[in-house]
Amino acid sequence: MRIAVCIKQVPDTEARLRVRKDGLWVEEEDLPFVINESDNYALEEALTIAEKTAGEVVVVSLGPERVKDALRKALALGASRAVHLAEEAFQGGDALATGRALAAAIAGQEVDLVLTGSQSDDVGYGATGSVIAGHLGWPHAWLVMGLEIEEGGTSARVTREMESGMNEIFRLQLPAVIEVQAGINHPRYASLKGIMAAKRKPIERPSPADLGLEASQIGAAGSRLEVLEVAFPDSGEGAEMLEGDAATMARTLVEKLQREARVL
Amino acid sequence: MSRFPGVDFLDLDPLLSDEARLARDAVRAFVDEMVMPIIEECHREGRTPVELVPEMARLGLFGATIAEYDLPGLDNVAYGLIMQELERGDSGLRSFVSVQSSLVMYPIYAFGSQQQKDRWIPALGRGEAIGCFGLTEPDFGSNPGGMRTTARRDGDGWILNGTKQWITNGTLADVAVVWAKTDDGVRGFLVEKGTPGFSARDQHGKFSLRASTTSELAFQDCRIPAANLLPETSGLKNALMCLNQARYGIAWGGIGAAMACYVAARDYAMERVQFGGQPIACHQLVQEKLVWMLSEITKGQLLALRVGQLKDQGKARHYHISMAKRNNVWVARESAKLAREILGANGIVDDYPVIRHMLNVESVYTYEGTHDIHTLILGEHITGIPAFNPPERTPKRAARPAEVGRE
Numbered sequence: 001m002r003i004a005v006c007i008k009q010v011p012d013t014e015a016r017l018r019v020r021k022d023g024l025w026v027e028e029e030d031l032p033f034v035i036n037e038s039d040n041y042a043l044e045e046a047l048t049i050a051e052k053t054a055g056e057v058v059v060v061s062l063g064p065e066r067v068k069d070a071l072r073k074a075l076a077l078g079a080s081r082a083v084h085l086a087e088e089a090f091q092g093g094d095a096l097a098t099g100r101a102l103a104a105a106i107a108g109q110e111v112d113l114v115l116t117g118s119q120s121d122d123v124g125y126g127a128t129g130s131v132i133a134g135h136l137g138w139p140h141a142w143l144v145m146g147l148e149i150e151e152g153g154t155s156a157r158v159t160r161e162m163e164s165g166m167n168e169i170f171r172l173q174l175p176a177v178i179e180v181q182a183g184i185n186h187p188r189y190a191s192l193k194g195i196m197a198a199k200r201k202p203i204e205r206p207s208p209a210d211l212g213l214e215a216s217q218i219g220a221a222g223s224r225l226e227v228l229e230v231a232f233p234d235s236g237e238g239a240e241m242l243e244g245d246a247a248t249m250a251r252t253l254v255e256k257l258q259r260e261a262r263v264l
Numbered sequence: 265m266s267r268f269p270g271v272d273f274l275d276l277d278p279l280l281s282d283e284a285r286l287a288r289d290a291v292r293a294f295v296d297e298m299v300m301p302i303i304e305e306c307h308r309e310g311r312t313p314v315e316l317v318p319e320m321a322r323l324g325l326f327g328a329t330i331a332e333y334d335l336p337g338l339d340n341v342a343y344g345l346i347m348q349e350l351e352r353g354d355s356g357l358r359s360f361v362s363v364q365s366s367l368v369m370y371p372i373y374a375f376g377s378q379q380q381k382d383r384w385i386p387a388l389g390r391g392e393a394i395g396c397f398g399l400t401e402p403d404f405g406s407n408p409g410g411m412r413t414t415a416r417r418d419g420d421g422w423i424l425n426g427t428k429q430w431i432t433n434g435t436l437a438d439v440a441v442v443w444a445k446t447d448d449g450v451r452g453f454l455v456e457k458g459t460p461g462f463s464a465r466d467q468h469g470k471f472s473l474r475a476s477t478t479s480e481l482a483f484q485d486c487r488i489p490a491a492n493l494l495p496e497t498s499g500l501k502n503a504l505m506c507l508n509q510a511r512y513g514i515a516w517g518g519i520g521a522a523m524a525c526y527v528a529a530r531d532y533a534m535e536r537v538q539f540g541g542q543p544i545a546c547h548q549l550v551q552e553k554l555v556w557m558l559s560e561i562t563k564g565q566l567l568a569l570r571v572g573q574l575k576d577q578g579k580a581r582h583y584h585i586s587m588a589k590r591n592n593v594w595v596a597r598e599s600a601k602l603a604r605e606i607l608g609a610n611g612i613v614d615d616y617p618v619i620r621h622m623l624n625v626e627s628v629y630t631y632e633g634t635h636d637i638h639t640l641i642l643g644e645h646i647t648g649i650p651a652f653n654p655p656e657r658t659p660k661r662a663a664r665p666a667e668v669g670r671e
């Protein structure tokens with residue numbers, strides 16, 4: 001089975017962000033970049049499936065030069081080749097333009113499955129996967145918690161999380177686009193041998209023309225969404241002091257974490 | 265789980281190859297996820313975390329610079345960086361990997377027969393066999409040339425007699441690389457666990473390197489086959505070549521331990537509030553300690569990196585490696601001390617990694633050539649005068665009480 005995994009390189013979520021001078025994005029200088037968290041899980045899922053089916057994994061990423069590091073890492077982890085949409089024309093797009101470019105890159109790879117994370121840790125649109133599926137005309141599942149390729153490799157059994165806390169389990173015909181959540185598996189470490197082998201694995205860099213795309217369809221020019229400003233919200237509001245003895249405060253805190261913050 | 269942020273004040277990362285950075289990051293993640301959660305407990309219990317061996321093998325940490333036998337073939341800079349990351353976790357863990365790679369796999373690879381290599385390199389690389397390196401003896405540490413362990417030819421084999429002490433991994437090892445005096449000078453031998461006449465027992469009461477096993481090896485008319493001689497060894501220099509490999513890794517390791525202490529102290533200083541509701545980081549005295557650590561770590565990184573580059577070019581000399589080991593382990597020792605001061609009482613408990621590093625570094629300061637022995641190596645390089653073994657002019661030493669008693 002050949003699987004494409006779309007990975008995005010995002011600022012490390014632990015890094016301190018500053019707004020760029022033009023107010024349209026964060027200052028990238030000195031910012032550490034990593035593979036988007038849920039994309040790591042998508043990659044692990046793909047590598048496991050590829051191992052079981054004697055298949056291969058192709059990683060695809062759209063982004064500037066620095067994205068090469070993320071692709072090298074994916075190759076070190078076991079992907080067999082990479083496609084990097086690096087040209088300036090691809091950059092600065094919304095989910096629509098980015099998804100279109102990625103779909104075009106994937107279309108040429110003859111894959112049986114596209115895996116990606118459900119959401120990026122920087123802009124968090126959570127839409128790129130759907131756009132890719134739309135362009136390819138393939139079925140698609142979001143917030144996936146479990147994935148099993150069925151006998152014959154023409155369908156997948158997918159477990160996804162519903163809003164109510166219940167799970168939905170369904171069968172999906174392949175090829176399909178599946179967007180996974182962080183936590184569905186245990187991403188491996190790159191082995192040192194894998195790292196050395198990655199050195200010799202190819203990273204393709206197609207131009208828009210190679211993918212049959214016009215400059216007006218992709219990047220900033222192809223976007224229907226224009227960022228006006230990024231900013232930190234005004235601070236000082238929203239903090240709440242809990243009252244009572246330790247047991248009461250702990251109980252209230254747990255409730256709030258469950259109901260309001262929804263982190264538990 | 266918290267992720268270790270690293271220390272890169274001078275933006276040295278771009279000087280590293282993609283492979284070196286990826287290797288470092290992979291080992292850093294391994295240490296964060298698998299070592300940090302268990303290491304304090306290992307240290308308390310005084311045990312080697314052997315449960316990590318399979319994962320370390322899968323990562324490719326054993327024999328990482330060897331390019332044959334399906335091993336990674338990293339360059340020396342990448343190898344150094346993985347030593348740095350391991351020692352950021354714990355010096356004992358780094359010692360395990362140093363011994364396995366530099367002191368066991370390296371000599372078998374460099375001085376072994378084809379048959380020895382084929383048998384041991386893959387097994388050691390996969391972590392299915394563990395090795396140890398026996399050079400030091402109870403009476404010969406800094407001066408291994410004086411060793412008393414002997415190997416005597418006996419028909420188609422060798423008979424070993426003697427005692428080795430302070431041997432990392434001694435009781436864990438399936439194979440020991442043992443250095444012994446023969447009629448043709450010092451030579452290396454492979455002694456397998458279970459060989460009659462060979463026994464090992466652990467040394468107890470250590471306050472340092474507790475997450476590592478340190479043992480005594482005893483050979484009593486221990487007979488080994490002729491095939492267990494490392495054929496390409498012809499003198500003490502071969503043992504010293506192994507040490508050069510390991511010392512180079514330790515030079516990076518020292519920086520790892522120093523980084524761990526610096527990061528712990530910096531974070532603590534930013535959080536800990538004393539006078540006036542301000543974190544202690546606001547005091548000049550505290551800042552000065554942090555500045556010292558960061559400056560010395562940065563200089564140490566440059567030193568290790570340059571020696572690594574020289575090593576990759578085949579130009580590193582033993583005195584380059586001596587300077588790097590001596591300086592960087594000293595930086596680790598001083599950084600641990602300063603970090604411990606900054607942590608106050610919390611500096612003496614194992615809720616924080618600092619006291620563990622502070623204790624560990626005492627071993628690292630001493631093994632693989634003590635700090636002072638490296639001073640003498642550098643002194644000899646500068647002056648041409650070896651000061652290890654002062655000649656005639658020193659007055660005859662007084663007899664030791666033990667000797668007096670014997671007379």
Ligand SMILES: Cc1cc2nc3c(=O)[nH]c(=O)nc-3n(C[C@H](O)[C@H](O)[C@H](O)COP(=O)(O)OP(=O)(O)OC[C@H]3O[C@@H](n4cnc5c(N)ncnc54)[C@H](O)[C@@H]3O)c2cc1C
Binds near residue numbers: 634
């Ligand atoms: C935890 C641990 C693990 C170890 N693992 C191993 C191992 O796996 N394999 C192995 O073979 N060995 C191992 N060693 C032994 C280590 O290499 C020796 O301890 C080291 O070489 C120093 O020898 P020594 O302890 O006998 O000290 P000594 O040689 O007795 O030195 C004592 C002091 O005298 C100083 N000194 C000695 N000679 C001179 C001189 N000429 N001029 C000035 N000062 C001098 C030294 O610097 C030191 O301060 C280990 C040691 C430790 C602590």
